[in-house]
Every structure is written in structure tokens, then in C-alpha cells.
Amino acid sequence: MGSRFWTGAGIFFLLFILFFPLDFLGDFQKETSLLVFGNLTNWISKEIFKTGNARIDFSSDSISMLVLVFVLLILSFVTALLLKRRFSRQILFFSKEIVIVYLAVVLMKYGLDKVFKAQFYLPEPNILYSRFGNLDKDILFWSVMGTSRFYSISTGIVELLASLMIIFRKTRVLGLLISVGILVNILLINLGFDISVKFFSLILLSMAVFALKDEWFPLYRFLILKQKVQLEETEPDTKALPLWIFSRTAFIGFSVVTILFPYVNNGNYNDDLAKRPFLHGAFENLDQNSDIRYIFLHRKNYMILMDKEEKMTDFHYNQGSKDQLLLEDYSGGRISVRFSYNKKDSLLMLGFGKHIIKAKELNWKRMSALRPLLHAVTESQK
Incomplete structure (x- = not known):
């Protein structure tokens, strides 16, 4: 029965790897999954989960992912039961x-995303000027991590080392043990801060445990019982082994190129220093009687208006002409806004029809959260 369980688990992981989309590897997986499971997932989401607006994209923590995992589990263990030993x-x-x-x-x-500061990115001005208690836990976690480049690079290096260690057989067991520690920590963070990759990180952890299935008992004997053990590598007698070695090498090489290409193409190896759009930043309304207190220009071309109660209204914008911004809300409504910006006195003028907002640019990069401080002793803190 135990061998059937491990066979079923192995088949499940193979199917999951094939059909769960990794965006950085392109759209092939997503398109394949939609072709094979799209209609079934949509039907189960509507008829069983009673969800008419389910995201059928198989992203982590979505109903479509849960349905996909459930279907793959059934297929895997039915196949394991029918498969000849x-x-x-x-x-x-x-x-x-x-x-x-x-x-x-x-x-x-x-790991590379952390080293190049692309995962824990620098918090945007609208986050920095929001009250701590008004932010969701996942945004808080992401923003705090984004203030420390040292932490981001350090954790990224650990993940890269674990990645390299598990590729090579001589360091694989230690690399997998480190990976288990990394993935346990990631899962706890995702659960504790309600970050929406909980199920994906759980499956990654399960994969690491599965990859060590032949080593857990010898490790227990060695670490707990203090017995001498000899870890053995079992390889099947198969003519497909050379083809597998070639395929593995080619896939790893392809993945490395795919992961590194955006950084090399953009020449951006520190996202904190990446070029931001024109007008990116924070501006304070000089009219004290206005309900609008701050105007933020987000790096992804969003204009965010914050009122005195910290309620935010955001629009996606494009620059229509030299002195015009085209704003679009979530319902598709469009607004044309005249603007002028004087770099010398850092004044931004926005014309919403007859209503004019005059705002002063704030030096948000000088805020305490972004200061690169490191105190060796408590007495040096001021």
C-alpha cells in the first residue's frame, strides 16, 4: 500500500509540474491547462463551488487551482492503483x-528575484504615506521586506545555494534539507500574512519531502540514533537514462536563460534603482480646505488620490500630450486632466475641469523607513 501511495504522489507531482503554470516560463503551460481542463474547471467552479466569477487561470489560491489539484489527485491515485508494480x-x-x-x-x-530586488521591491509612495494600521497584512509584510536590500540579497543567496546543491548528487541531500527549511519558512509566512501563494508553497514543500523519501529514515538513524549509515543512489536499468540527462540539462539551461533574460535585456540588476515613470512620486495638496490631501504617481502608471481619511481613489493613466494625462477608472470611464510640473520649485498643477489642484512634491526617499541604517551598538542609535 505504501508503494502505491508514493507512486500516486509521484504521478501527481509530474502532472502538477506539467499543468500548473509558471509565468516566467511562458504561456505554454497555461494554454495547455486551459485546453485540457478549462471547461471542466469552469463547470466544477459553477456547479459545485457555486462561483460564477471564478478566475480560470490556475493561479495559486484560486478556485481553479484547487479544482485542478483535486482533479490531478484523482487521476494520479487511480493511475497508481491500476498501474502494474x-x-x-x-x-x-x-x-x-x-x-x-x-x-x-x-x-x-x-533567489535571483531577491538578489536583484525584484520580489521584495521598494514600497511605493502611497504605501509609505499610509497609516500602518490601515494596510493589509500581506502589503505590510511585502513593504517591510522591500525596505531592506541586505535581507533581500541574503535570503536570495541562500535560495540560490540550495538550488545549486540539489542539482548535483553529492550535495543533493543537504540541499534538499536546506530547501525544506526554506519552504517551511515560506509556508508559515504565507499563512501568517495571508499571502496568496499558500497552496503553491505547500505543494513545493511536499515535493521537497517527497524528494527525500528514501533519506528520511537513514537521516533519523544518523542524526538521532547516532548510527553509521550509507546513503545509496538507486537508478533504474533503462535505456532512457541518457535521454533524461540531456533533457534535464537542456531544461535547466533554458530556465536559466529565461530567468536572466529580463534582467540582462533591461540592464536592471537592482530594482530599487530602476527608472520610474515621469512624475513618479508623492505630492501634497497645498489647499488645506480640500478633501484631497496627497496625490501619488505609481510606477505602474496609476494616479492615486488620498483624502484626509486616507481613503484612496486610483486611476490608470497615460500621457496623452505634453500637458495632458488621460485617466481611466475601473468601470472604463475616462477623464482628461491638464497638468504642469515645475521641477525648480517642485510644484505640480492638475486641472480636473474647472477644479485646479496645486501640490508640492515630497522627498519620499528620505523617509525613515528607507534610510540605509545599520547600528552596531544601541548607543549609536539616535
């Missing part, structure tokens, strides 16, 4: 090897 050994070997490569690529992706 002589095929189980080869399936377990290749599923374990593929899981290891998958974990290495995912850890490499998130």
Missing part, C-alpha cells in the same frame, strides 16, 4: 528526478 520503480525514479529539477528552477527564480 513493475513500472512503479521507474516512475518513482523519474518523478523524483523531475521534482528535484523543478524545485531547483523555482528556487533559482525566486
